[in-house]
Amino acid sequence: MSSRLDEFQSYRTRMNERIADINHLGIHRFFNLDTNAYTDGTLPGKTKELLGLVASMVLRCNDCIDYHIVQCVEAGWSDEELYEAFNVALVVGGSIVIPHLRHAVETLDLARQR
Amino acid sequence: MSSRLDEFQSYRTRMNERIADINHLGIHRFFNLDTNAYTDGTLPGKTKELLGLVASMVLRCNDCIDYHIVQCVEAGWSDEELYEAFNVALVVGGSIVIPHLRHAVETLDLARQR
Amino acid sequence: MSSRLDEFQSYRTRMNERIADINHLGIHRFFNLDTNAYTDGTLPGKTKELLGLVASMVLRCNDCIDYHIVQCVEAGWSDEELYEAFNVALVVGGSIVIPHLRHAVETLDLARQR
Amino acid sequence: MSSRLDEFQSYRTRMNERIADINHLGIHRFFNLDTNAYTDGTLPGKTKELLGLVASMVLRCNDCIDYHIVQCVEAGWSDEELYEAFNVALVVGGSIVIPHLRHAVETLDLARQR
Amino acid sequence: MSSRLDEFQSYRTRMNERIADINHLGIHRFFNLDTNAYTDGTLPGKTKELLGLVASMVLRCNDCIDYHIVQCVEAGWSDEELYEAFNVALVVGGSIVIPHLRHAVETLDLARQR
């Protein structure tokens, strides 16, 4: 059975391909810049994914949260470490982050079940 | 000569003491929760300070940026590592973050000169 | 027949229980702080729920709006009083709040039908 | 077959009618002000719709994006011109805008298919 | 001696007069709508000023906070009641609100000294 996380990832892939068809250099370069921001550098990619996750939570973007949680799981962060990051996001961003915390916890559970 | 960073820290200390005089349990507890979010736990405090810095940059709060940069310097992050975190914040948050990037770079330089 | 408001409340309850299972003191304390912010104090809880509603509207969080509208209805605010609060949120937050005003009006109608 | 864009427009019409029934002068005046902001004046309405679209993208409101894309298509903006506006929104707002860029591109495709 | 609150109010008055000279009906109507949102209606103006203050705090606008604190003091809210409103804003908006809480407490003290 397909979860909402699978559906998000299919939609994301499909629309990113649609955007790749658009003939606009600025948009393509932005996507490259975005990908490169999370590769290993002076900071390991693993750390940068965690930064991306917390940024996504305080900016309250569920799709961005889903993307970075999957990346964080693949990078090897444990649930306990991710809960710590969730807590930083919650304290910085306040109770308005709670609906996104619920979403993030559910996404993490879905990602672990695969 | 006192820098704007020194002045911010004096103001912050003075007003936090004023707030500590306020007889409101919720406000006091929030301040404790905030302090505790950055202590060593499953994630080291050093990592959590970097999370706090990126969250502050994408939310575009100069005072929060100043506070977390000082904490990150004390925690031992190098300039090159902090620039990597700045880049994640810039890509996530966009050009609207640039004025805060200018502020962050200036604050980091001020913090290193002390 | 179950409305979207019923579904939100079921999901909210289920995920809050899931979060309560997480062994993280900071997260638990934040949830307590959040609950306590709306109990009777120097300001009555009824007033504080209205403050929470307007904060949720200008920050444009539908789940938070749903939660606070149900609380405001239980606290005894009339439709006419809530429309006044909606108007403050609309003027402060601008037309970007309109989709959340539509959501809020629909939620209020659903809450009254129960 | 009804698209999500059709469904949004039906919902929007239905709820705007519900809001028009509310007896609150401030809310009615705000809706008039909003409508008037995009009529021909010193700047043509066509230009102002594009301003509204970019504002909606950087503020990350999908319903507002849908509304303004339909208006921009009716005003005669081409896909290539709209992609340029999308790029400005992406650069100003950062990668947190990407999910809304996906939404905007999909909406534009749906609007062209009618 | 002139405080920063006096200076803000002078600047605000001077620039609002400058804006009143601008020949744009939409801008004038918006200012009227804004003024009218806080007059006595089904909700008393006093309550609506408190809503405006909390909205200003979670949206993190110091000038708006200063304006609404002066209005709240004139409307008769006590310090203890305002601290309760500050706490709601702090919990909803998170630690990113703290610099604005410091500003709000300082403004309230300045307003009481006049």
Add this chain to the structure above:
Amino acid sequence: MSSRLDEFQSYRTRMNERIADINHLGIHRFFNLDTNAYTDGTLPGKTKELLGLVASMVLRCNDCIDYHIVQCVEAGWSDEELYEAFNVALVVGGSIVIPHLRHAVETLDLARQR
């Protein structure tokens, strides 16, 4: 006599040079992407500057507003056209934009006096 607009532009130039000294490819590429977003393309640069201005106003960034107003003046937009753009930003973003409208009007007056 140096205005606050002159001071902003000096500070901006100085800090952008400092950032150009930082050895980080991602940051440099972002600055290039930002510059390129406003050059003539399918949409004229003049139109894109106006989009950048409205985006800056609804995101409530005074430094970004100052930058784009100077660009808009150089691109040939009249005061009356800019007031129209200000009005769109005000209606979309609400009264929380008013302090930034005051700032924008003052900046425009300063830019015209040079």
